[in-house]
Amino acid sequence: MPTRTExxxxxxDLYSAAAIRDTYPHYAALRHLGPVVWLSKHKVYALPRYAxxxxxxxxxxxxxxxxxxxxxxxxxxxGQGTTLFSDGDDHARRRSxxxxxxxxxxxxxxxxxxxxxxxAVVEAAVARRTxxxxxxxMALPMSVVPDLVGWPRxxxxxxxxxxGATFDALGPLNCQAVRTLPASVGMLRYARxxxxxxxxxxxxxxxxxxxxxxxxxxxxxxxxTMMIDYLAPSLDTTIxxxxxxxxxxxxxxxxxxxxxxxxxxxxxxxxxxVRYESPIRGFSRTAAHDTELAGTLLPKxxxxxxxxxxxxxxxxxxxxxxxxxxxxxxARQLGFGQGTHGCAGQGLARMETSAILRALxxxxxxxxxxxxxxxxxxxxxxxxxxxxxxxxxx
Amino acid sequence: xxxxxxxxxxxxxxxxxxxxxxxxxLDDDAELTYHFEGAEVPEEHQPASRAAVNxxxxxxxxxxx
Numbered sequence: 001m002p003t004r005t006e007x008x009x010x011x012x013d014l015y016s017a018a019a020i021r022d023t024y025p026h027y028a029a030l031r032h033l034g035p036v037v038w039l040s041k042h043k044v045y046a047l048p049r050y051a052x053x054x055x056x057x058x059x060x061x062x063x064x065x066x067x068x069x070x071x072x073x074x075x076x077x078x079g080q081g082t083t084l085f086s087d088g089d090d091h092a093r094r095r096s097x098x099x100x101x102x103x104x105x106x107x108x109x110x111x112x113x114x115x116x117x118x119x120a121v122v123e124a125a126v127a128r129r130t131x132x133x134x135x136x137x138m139a140l141p142m143s144v145v146p147d148l149v150g151w152p153r154x155x156x157x158x159x160x161x162x163x164g165a166t167f168d169a170l171g172p173l174n175c176q177a178v179r180t181l182p183a184s185v186g187m188l189r190y191a192r193x194x195x196x197x198x199x200x201x202x203x204x205x206x207x208x209x210x211x212x213x214x215x216x217x218x219x220x221x222x223x224x225t226m227m228i229d230y231l232a233p234s235l236d237t238t239i240x241x242x243x244x245x246x247x248x249x250x251x252x253x254x255x256x257x258x259x260x261x262x263x264x265x266x267x268x269x270x271x272x273x274v275r276y277e278s279p280i281r282g283f284s285r286t287a288a289h290d291t292e293l294a295g296t297l298l299p300k301x302x303x304x305x306x307x308x309x310x311x312x313x314x315x316x317x318x319x320x321x322x323x324x325x326x327x328x329x330x331a332r333q334l335g336f337g338q339g340t341h342g343c344a345g346q347g348l349a350r351m352e353t354s355a356i357l358r359a360l361x362x363x364x365x366x367x368x369x370x371x372x373x374x375x376x377x378x379x380x381x382x383x384x385x386x387x388x389x390x391x392x393x394x
Numbered sequence: 395x396x397x398x399x400x401x402x403x404x405x406x407x408x409x410x411x412x413x414x415x416x417x418x419x420l421d422d423d424a425e426l427t428y429h430f431e432g433a434e435v436p437e438e439h440q441p442a443s444r445a446a447v448n449x450x451x452x453x454x455x456x457x458x459x
Contacts, residue, residue: 267412
């Protein structure tokens with residue numbers, strides 16, 4: 001059985017600024033090297049192919065999250081007590097406190113409101129005609145999510161910066177993580193204040209958490225981290241999906257015409273957007289005991305990096321993976337993770353992204369590039385920073 | 395081919411019903427119905443059923459045999 005000395009090694013820094021802005025060539029090189037590749041720079045086994053990513057995500061007894069899912073020991077310690085960093089019954093208990101509020105079943109009552117807000121956002125964008133589509137992509141999540149989580153109105157202006165910084169902190173401890181560290185600490189401090197002052201909005205997720213703490217079902221100290229648990233991943237990720245969708249339809253006009261001709265393709269288009277430009281690059285897991293993965297021996301404690309963005313472009317799994325095609329069956333894509341830790345907010349993310357796409361189909365004839373897009377610098381989130389577009393009204 | 399459904403895990407995302415509408419369906423309350431509970435999945439539904447199992451976001455579906 002191969003040991004680490006026989007495992008292919010990749011030396012380039014997957015988290016350099018250049019690699020963050022243009023990661024796909026690195027993913028292709030990693031997939032070419034093998035199913036399990038040692039990243040010498042980050043001291044972790046990268047999993048660049050679909051099959052192993054899926055195997056690890058579905059085997060949460062062997063590949064655990066309680067050692068943290070970040071790539072640095074500081075975040076893996078600070079993040080203790082979150083749903084993201086827990087396993088087994090402990091994870092199930094935390095997830096059950098809030099996830100039921102986010103299922104498609106629970107979100108039905110929000111659908112009309114989300115649809116109406118999406119139409120308003122798109123109408124305002126069409127009226128401006130030339131837009132930064134990232135700003136447009138921010139509007140719906142920012143109008144829906146903070147209310148749902150119950151974040152007080154005061155302090156919301158920092159939310160996006162704080163949430164982005166929280167994701168930066170889950171990568172390696174590089175310049176990017178260090179530069180944004182004060183902002184991620186700022187979010188934690190603010191969340192603790194919100195819990196201390198009980199200033200969460202009534203009948204929100206945050207309110208449920210306070211009640212759970214009052215009833216002794218969770219520790220009071222866990223309330224703040226669990227609010228961040230749900231808030232931080234619910235903004236940048238959806239903004240990524242919506243802005244990537246706009247970018248992809250602007251650069252693939254034939255796909256836009258397909259969607260215009262058959263709006264029933266919206267659900268399939270959302271899967272394809274998340275496959276093609278996966279909002280989260282990767283999270284790690286730790287081997288709970290000596291194990292073997294695709295012929296590679298992984299001693300207990302080995303850290304593996306599940307590269308969602310690479311798995312979703314793996315030619316062993318997908319025909320023409322670098323082709324954006326909304327008719328493709330991309331439902332099995334791993335952009336939301338999968339299994340026990342599968343994104344709890346994916347119903348909401350699908351609802352928001354679909355609502356924007358339906359409103360665009362109705363109000364917009366063509367989407368045209370109006371400048372050079374820029375990708376954001378973030379260790380974990382893959383999203384556009386700036387996307388100049390022109391919307392030609394229907 | 396038999397499929398087990400973990401109803402406690404199911405969150406009603408409905409990706410299975412998109413893949414295999416003759417095998418899984420969601421009612422108006424997003425409650426899942428599996429049409430071959432305790433029975434063999436007929437041969438003509440098996441490829442779609444495998445795709446449904448593969449797509450379930452929370453791994454609530456499992457192929458037993």
